[in-house]
Amino acid sequence: MKKLLFVIMVLTLVAPAVETYASSIPYPTVTYEDDGTETQTQTTFLPLGQFQKDNSLINPEDLFIDAEDQVYVVDSGTKSVIQYSPSGEKIKEFGAGVLQQPTGLYVTEEGDLFVADYGASKIVQFNQKNEIVKEFEKPDSPLFGSRSNFKPTNVVIDRRGNLYVISEGSTNGIIQLSEDGEFLGFYGVNRTQNAFSSVIQEMLSLDTNLFSKNPPAPQNIAIDEQGLLYSITQGAEIELIKKLNVAGDNMLPLDIASDISYVDITVDKHGNMFVIDTDGIIHEFDSFGNLLFLFSGPDEGYNQWGLSQQASSIAVDSNGFLYVADRERGLIQRFGPTAFMNEVHAGIALFKEGLYVESREYWENVLDLNTSFGLAHTAMGRAYFKEQRYEEALEQFTLANDRSGYSEAFWERRHAWLQNYLGLSLLILIGLLIAWSSLKYANRKTGIVAGVRKKVPVPRLLKDLAFVGYFIKHPVDGFYYIRKQQRGSVLSASILYLLLVIIYFYSRLQTGFIFSGAGGSDFVLSRELLIVLGPVVLFIISNYLVSTINDGQGRFKDIYIGTIYALAPYLIFMVPITLLSNVITLNEAFLYQYSVVLIYGWCLMILYFMVKEIHNYMISETVRNILLTIFGMIMLVLVGFILYILLNQVIDFLFSLISEVMVRV
């Protein structure tokens, strides 16, 4: 989905927008705005052309950059590992003539090279003199399984010297070997996917073995300075990127990305992750898995630096420069961070350590350069929160769309307010209660209120409208009156329908920040009207049609009136609950959430009674009627849809016929 959006972004650049990117950069850089929409930002990485000075690479597969910024490249074309100096001069070549099809590489601090040789199905360890120190072949442990394949594509080593091997099709996860080649176990196994679509597929399929339940195998691996492992998986639906702790558990959000085929991952010294996908688009995430920037992409024949034909690997050096290997072109491109990027990274580094206040100056610079950088607002909000400047924190959290931060700051502010005004408000409340009960008492004694009531005749319409309240307690009786036409009229119902729309809009737009979805920004009048009135209209029509052939006694008018009265709980309680949502925090979220569920449930229950009473059904008849009504609703939508498509086809056909005639004749 995100990729799709990115592609759209790129295409829409044709539109007459102001030039906000440097014209020498062949790709836009995209970031997330406060409200989660994608937008362009300053270039974060500049394409700097080819890194290596010679043209000896054929098919670079994997990159490794050591602490001295020397770059090691595994090349399956030359069948060797080539070492480059930081300035791109070739220093040494390893493993020529020994390796068959090397695809992965790790270099230890001591300078030993571990090369995953896919062709030879083993991992070969070289020292700096290009001598073979050790070879790791398929483990013979029974735990590994004699039928499991050992086709290593990538390898990393942790501080204790253990090997973590990515093997092709290893659905059991990452293979963990000891220094001596002993099989230690599988690590970080992926979950089997139980996505909705596959469940449906399985239900419909006769051959139950058609869809294997094996978890997808990890694709590539990286390790950071703290020894945390990162893995990426292609073809999965969740957990495309995993950051694994010692226990092998994922520390990143499950839905970090979707529908993207990642190829390689690398981690800089501050834990920022750079992941490249098959299209060559580079995704930068911070250490918590927030997507920061998207840039670079596929080269569509223009041959420009900064784009890839077939990206195979990505690596980052100690200065924060990125290196991207292109298997097809046989070269390594380098990207340099811009001043803007450095500010962001400095802010992130401090923020990550919890030094919110100290990070603020960097975020302020970042915000000067990009007013709507979401993460900056969150960080600023954290900083203000720590300094107990809650008003400013609230403002920043609102800008960042950060609900939990907002909730915490709001709690603090509410706390302060309560401390100041709690006494006063309690007094007022008690005063009101006393006034109310004394009025009640007086009424009982003297009948003042009742007298007034009698004197002023209430018009029928008002009574009909007020009749809504009756349904809360006595729905069955209520519908009886409606059927007997003693209460409710088409006019009163119509007014209530209008009220329904207004109340829906009110709750849609005025729900407190913490509980509102996207807020008012995606409010499209016609769509919202459809959402609120569509189901109601469908229900009324379908129910009427079903009941007429099902011995229902209700007339169309009754159903029309009855339906809106059945929604009485929504009409009565939605406004107070919306108001409530403005003063509670996430701690009391259940209050809001349960009330909303309760209202909907209540409405459905009354709707059931409505059908039963209006049509004078038995219980079994009612249930059948309701099921048929639902079926009818679905059918109505389906028929409408089919008609729309058919009509479209006809128009399309006529259009092409005419235009072809016009072109050819």
Added chain:
Amino acid sequence: MYKKWCLLLMIPLVLSSSVAGATEGTKEQAVEEIIAEVPQSIFYESNQFTQTTPDQTEQADQEKIGEPYELMAENDRLALYADPKTLAIKTLNKKTGYVWNSGLDNIDDYRLNNTWQQFVQSAVTIDYIDQRGNSKTESIQTNSSQTMVTPTETGFRAFILFIGSNIEMTLEVDLTEEGLSFHIPNEKIDEGKRNLLTSIQLYPFLGASFKTGQEGYMMIPDGSGALIRYGEKSQFADAPFSASMYGRDLSFSNPSGSMNQPVSLPVYGVVHGTNQNGLLTVIESGEHYADLSAYTPGVSTDFYWITPKFHYRYNYFQPTSRDMSGVNVYQDKRNEFDINMQVHVLENEMADYTGMAKTYREKLLADGDLIDREDQYKVRLEYLGSEMKSGLLWNSVVPVTTADQVKSHVDELQASGLSDLFLVYRGWTKGGQSNTLPATFPVEKDIGGEKALTDLHDELKDDGIPLYLYSDFTSANKGAKGYDGSKDVARKANSQLILWNETKYFNEMYFLKPGVSKEHAADSAEEFSKRGLSRMAVDSTGYLLYSDFEKDKESTREEAEAEYKELFASLGENTDAPAVYNPNPYAWSGTYHYLNIPMYSSNYMMTTDTVPFLQIVLKGFIPYYSGYINFQSNQQQDLLRLAEYGVYPSYYVTGESPEVLADTASYDLFTTQFSVWKEDILSKNNRLSEVLKQVENETIEQHEVVSPGVAAVTYSNGKTIIVNYTMEKYEDENAQVEPMEFEIFDQWEGA
């Protein structure tokens, strides 16, 4: 998303408790690591900078010109020889003794198949469509076509009959004082009855160089100008560089997603040995139909070669159904144009990109296409007035900078000592910036209305600060006022309207017929003068060039060019010193200020350098302004580039924070607020004005890179600006420049 943030907040909370009271040390360390000394050399060794000239090789010994070549013409500088059979030519530069060969001697020594050999050795190669609709290629040599050479006073005229396709044409080659002139007149082309001519290539290998040949480069007019130096660094590409002159004709193409800059100059060049020998080709006629292609070794052949391809028929897409499926067809009628190429033979100090630019400049001046305008240092501030925001029920206007705010900003800047200002006001039309073109008046009332705008104009005029109003006579939005959607919009070859599709924030955008644009410009000028306003900044019209295929009212790009020339000429008379966004050369005669000049090239893998070719042509004649600095990500480097190229700075500014522009068409303005950028405007102005003010109205005489990352630009008054992109201090006998700084010197005698 919500979960993510939750997690994001949880983890630091846990962490912060563990590092509670983290020392200052941690912070400093963390930051230091990030702002660590980044090796600048990686940046200035990229192809976005000019590189040092490698050691020159001795000019190779030239073979004697003999059979089958015959002497055709001769003057003091040059001698022209031709092979009457293939029409291949050799040109001897008498001063240097260098021979420019349109083909190859000893062609069998190279890896070229028959087709390529014929292509290389023939003067003309054509593409055509045969009766069955197949595309075919034919060179003079392919079927040993007949040629009939008639010597003329200054060269020769050759009649060519292509045997295979039965297409006839006449090629005229003349020797001039400057070099060569190639001419294929349109009326002498006869396609016969069966075949359709689609394109012509003329002397494609003139100036070609073998992959391990001499030192030198090809110059392509990409961005500000780019070089493809011979050597390993330019041999990665697997496809040629290819670009249409003045951008692709919108009548034949769908907008593509490419972010490349269009080629705006009809020139290209070749250097064989820096300051030894060079060629500069100017396409004088037919450039509207030309694609420029540059090939490097590895792309088709082992040679560096560059040539234009002239299209007589374009292929275009004819949709036949609403879901946009359809067929590709060729134009029925041939494009009518003469081919006329002027090849300037350059030698010694003129044989480099500076020399080429100077040669082109002289030519433009002689032809009256470049006129000397007042060139004064100014800082351009481009203000966004207001923007349209679609609302729940109706659209509203978001004012971002009112006329009063502009005035107060100017006052603030003047108080701080900056009064060399050049202001452009956008979004002043009723309804805001977007989706209102081509309408002009009335003025949007939320920015103050007409009164405030004219008052602002007059007050600034008293201070000597010009206020330009943003205009565009080419684009028109769906639903906007000021044009007739059925009559005024140009049509594509497939008879669809020329348009850009609707996007989230933009309505469909149409492109007006050039004649309509002209009238519209005249009307606007009148409206302006009625209100006492006088200055316009014109977007799109200066760089968009397209033909129109409305039935019976067709017009070509050439005709469009003529209309636009008149448009700008009359603007120059009826308004004050018009400013134009990226004008193509045909609009230069009406341009007094060049806005958004390119300062980089498009990062093609085959290019090795970016050079200020365009800047050398224009400097001293038309003042030029940069793109918007505030959107740049490497501010310091960009500042140095402004000084190196003599570009005046530009900012895109608003009074309010651009946050208010969310959910409008200008949502992508991420940093524009004046209060944020004021200090930067002042400090950059301080640095630039002290240097660039000293070279106002002067031309660039020499641009060179004295050592990697250090550029020296010498002006006609003898002053030299030295720009140091490195992290080390630059020192030579009479100049010192601090790291990442620039300095101007009165007398600099070279490194």
